Amino acid sequence: MPAIDSFQPQVSVIIVSADSGASLRDCVNSVLACTTPLELLLIDNASSDGVPQAIARAHENDARLKMIYNRGNLGFGPAVNRAAAQTRGQVLLILNPDCLLQQSALQRLLDVLAKEPKAGLVGAVVCDAQGVPDPASYRRDPVMQRALASLFKRGGEGVNVTGEMPDHLVEAEAVSGAVMLMPRRVFEWLNGFDEKYFLHCEDLDLCRRVRDGGWRVLLAGDVRIWHGKGGSSRHRPVFVSYHKHRGMWRWFRKFDPAARKPHLAAVVWLGIWAHFVVKIPGQLRRSMAR
Known part of the structure; x- marks a missing residue:
């Protein structure tokens, strides 16, 4: 790999870990196997499982990987914000530690971001091991009536968009926080994640603020990314x-x-x-x- 001072990444991948388990190794390996010029910032929220340290040792000669260790569990959004402040790419990819990224998926997301006017955030369809899409990949704002409809399984428009998951590019109110690609300038303009969320709903908040800022939230329905169950x-x-x-x-x-x-x-x-x-x-x- 080139020396870190001369290496200019196209995209900065941010992964937050917190006792994420063995799946974190597979996630990191999948990112580093991509051929797009990238850097990977793995920021750890005081894990006790030793996996982040093992990953650092395994990739100590790879200048693309940067490790950041927090002394405590800061929460998801605050950790992403701290990592984002140290990135050098003009595009950020926020990736859950139990996702597997393929080069073709990364390139498709980058193409969407580059070609779609006013694209502020691009998501993908996250799937389980059997390839079944997670309904949370394609969501609406969780206003009270929708949240109640989802919570009590009653009729009416819920938070998740029902029906067959799209297999093409669609505009969305919100996408899954497991995979979120966005221009760094948009992330910075929004001041990143709202740090008053610790875990969960900060992705819905970010999608809403992207839209309120005049950008579009898009779901690349033809991009499917495997997403496991979080260790934490x-x-x-x-x-x-x-x-x-x-x-x-x-x-x-x-x-x-x-x-x-x-x-x-x-x-x-x-x-x-x-x-x-x-x-x-x-x-x-x-x-x-x-």
Whole structure:
């Protein structure tokens, strides 16, 4: 590899790890196998599994990999922001640590960003090991009526766009935060992720602010990326669930017109935290069964 001082990446890939497990190795290897000129910033939120350090040793001669170690768990958005401040590419790819990236997928996302007018953020369809798309790849803003429809599985327009997943480029209100490609200038103009989210809903927030800023959020439906189950979510389900519900409340307060009505806001607050409490016993049982 060329010396780091003379190497100019086209894209800067950012991965946040937090006890992400063995899948992190596969993710990093898949990124470094791509032929697009890139740099990879792996920022670790105080993992105790030793995997980030092992990755650093395995790739110590690869100038494309930069390791950043945090002394504590900063959360997802704050970690991305700190890594982004050290990037040199004009395009950022935010990638979950349990995703596998292929060169063809990366190139397609870059082509969309380059060719589509006012493209501010491009997502992909994330799939499980059987190739089944995650419905969260193609989403709407989680305003109260949609969130209720999704939560209680009742009729009406929910947060996830139902029906067959698109296999072509479409405009979206929000895409999955597992794979997000965007111009660095847009990310910086938005001041990155809102750091008052710790984990979950910060991607919905970012998509909304991209659109509010006059750019387009796009889903490249013909790009399919394998996405596993996060190690942090499996090991600490109640912790993750708490921050997910906390993120829901913050998004509601920032963007939902219903939040301007105190009585509705109170009902939503009670509903969110009641839902969190109800989920705890099942999460603990599943965690203990593993």
